Amino acid sequence: MSAFLLALVLGAQAGAAPVERDGFGVPHVRADTNEAAMREFGRAVAQDRLWQMENSRRLARGRMAEAFGEAYFASDREVALTGYTDAELEQQFARLPERVRGYFLAYAEGVNHWIEEAKAGGRLPAEYARFGLVPEPWSPLDSVAISVRMAQMFGSGGGGELRNLAALQYLRTTAVKDRALDAFDDLLWSNDPRAMTTVSAKEDPLAKTHPIFPKWSRSDTERQLKAMPQPGLLELLPAVRLLAGEDTTFAAEQTATPFKWGSYAVVVGKDRSKTGRPWLLSAPQMGHTIPSIVHEVSLSTPDWKVAGMDVPGIPAVLIGHTDKLAWGLTTGVADLADVFWFADLGEGKYQTAKGPEAVKTIERTILVKGGAPRTVVTLRTTHGPVILHSRGAKAYFAKKTSYWMREMDAFGSIYDLYRAAEPAEVRAFAAKVPVCFNLFYATTSGHTGWQYCGWVPTRRDGFDPRLPLPGDGTGEWTGAIPFEKMPHVVDPPSGLIANWNNKPVAWWPNLDTPVWGRIFRNEVLLEQLTAPKLGPSDIERAAWSIARRDPNAKYFVPVFRTAIPDGGEAGTYLKGYDGWRLDGLAAPVVFDRTLAGLRRYVFGDKLGTFVNPEFFSQAIQPSLILAAWNKETKIDYMEGKSRDLSSPLRDWTTGGDLPSEVSEWRLSMGSFAAPEGPRVAYADRGTYIQIVELTPRRPVGRNVVPPGVAETGSHADDQVALARQWTFKPMGYRG
DSSP states (O other): OOHHHHHHHHHHHTTOOOEEEOTTOOEEEEOSSHHHHHHHHHHHHHHHHHHHHHHHHHHHHTOHHHHHOGGGHHHHHHHHHHSOOHHHHHHHHHHSOHHHHHHHHHHHHHHHHHHHHHHHHTOSOHHHHHTTOOOOOOOHHHHHHHHHHHHHHHHOBOOOHHHHHHHHHHHTTSTTGGGHHHHHHHHTOSOOTTSOBSSOTTTOTTTTTOOOOOOOOHHHHHHHHHHSOOOOHHHHHHHHHHHHTHHHHHHHHHTTSOOOOOEEEEEEOTTTBTTSSOEEEEEEOOOOOSSOSOEEEEEEOSSOEEEEEEOTTSOSOOEEEOSSEEEEEEEOOOBOEEEEEEEEEETTEEEETTEEEEOEEEEEEEOOTTSOOEEEEEEEETTEEEEEEETTTTEEEEEEETTTTOTHHHHHHGGGGGGOOSHHHHHHHHTTOOSOEEEEEEETTSOEEEEEOSOOEEOOTTSOTTSOEETTTTTOOOEEOOGGGSOEEESOTTOEEEESSOBSSTTOOOTTSOOOOSOOTHHHHHTTOOSSSBOHHHHHHHHHHHTTBOTTHHHHHHHHHHHOSSOHHHHHHHHTOOSBOOTTOSHHHHHHHHHHHHHHHHHHHHHTTTTSHHHHHHHSOHHHHHHHHTTOSSSOTTTTOOSOOHHHHHHHTSTTSSOSSGGGOOOOOOEEOOSSSSOEEOOOSOSSEEEEEEOSSSEEEEEEOSSOSSSSSGGGSTTHHHHHHTOOEEEOOOO
């Protein structure tokens, strides 16, 4: 008998944790200890998703090209230039509490048990043979690397200063070049008081005692720009791409690993609930792939009773419910990063507040299947990785984050949630989270709440946070916002908390990214939740509706009704458009083309196309279009233009924008692929959706995780039918 099989037999004799799989193949682990549960957790996930885990660890550690060739070198290079070394991942792992390190080790043991069993029994995923690979043993560092990547992707905002500098340089080439900073202010507004918030000013406990964000004037911006080295656009654009993580995002999408962010959540208090008990909806939007990006599990031990969503490779339930609590997460978008610039002194040195420093260089060898190994040289400053070394401007631009080398703190404390029962215990966990999430929760004791998490830097007055800051000490951060001053609410009188990545509170600014304006998608979520009492049907309807509702229609249909007195067939559709984006309808197609045409009509002559139509659309958000139409911008973009759009409409809806036959004006809503059969319509939904009622005895939950829990077999697509019908299955722990 092999040593591995002997270990399994001995483990069984000692009472190894059984795994029960339900009718959808979801593994339910019961064990005498947390470590034993984590071991079985790792084994079960590997049974379901080993090939996906292989891709995920390779992506996170920059080893894709080694397996898949030159096409993935750019992704590996991006990881090498901006990510951590193995030694730094080891350091993060070593700082975890001992018990948590034990969980990671046990999870890895479970994965490796299955790898050995699958190898011995010829049950490895077929892709290993196809690509000529043999799975290496799973390491806790694989889980750490995946966890760090998840934290950075979903919990970090900011770092857009080089993108903004590129935009400003572009504006200086347009018709508004003499007023480029006015256009810059229009595009990158600081705070729109009309933007929808998670908590209203009336219910915000910090409304009168909130932190003060940095102030700056036009003269401050001009002074900052004058002192700053100015790289050319050709240097800036690759750096902007690097900051955006475009190559790893592309690789992730190809390999069914996390590649996008966006989520929504709703919490209903007991006094607002039709059942007299709190409800929680959580729906992370991480994309739809085959297999699903996420997985489902439950763990039952003397310490834990927890069920919900995990990400293959990470040994934790990230969204779910316990016996006393349900919680959900959405991306918070707070600005946790800035780009700092340093004068290049030559010979590998740069100027800091303390004097010259040597740039740290790290060489990494990237293996490339079918090609020669390639060396990537990473440059580091005291503030973090160098994103751009501009030889023309003689400067280094480095990205500094508030959570550098601390991403694992969140994963080190998430297990505390599994024992939490009251808001104070949930907030104690939230205080340890360095990256930015909206954390929503409801308890069986009847409490509800929301906490805005993350270590948000406090910045100095007199510096424009939308642009790179000087690294000479004058623009340094002065600390971080204290946790007790971060936006939050417990048991709001309205009985409702809802978020779709929107602005947290009225006093929170955009800083370097113009995310939150007058028009934002969470308004279509809230419009479904206006009844005096809310129940499960209202919550389900809200999730169903937001995949089909247009947040722009409320604001622009009235504009078009006034501005297009005679619009022919297209005008008729526009004026009757009610904002429902139902598959096959004509009105949403006409509306989309008209809004795109209005964007070009209002801004094109003054701002050009921002190099390509995609950049143009991203830069000119609907909130800005409406502001320009209403003459609320610094530059009058409507100067000399007619407000009668009848004639432009004919141009926008002909000449290739729409088919000549009205019968062909049909909306094709976003959809996602199923393993078999037609695509599933309406993709703007959660990758995972859970709805939980917090009854006094224990939570009762339902969820859906299409297409299924496994990569292959009968459970690879058995939740597709649920997704097509917008229905749910029971969820929960055993025992």
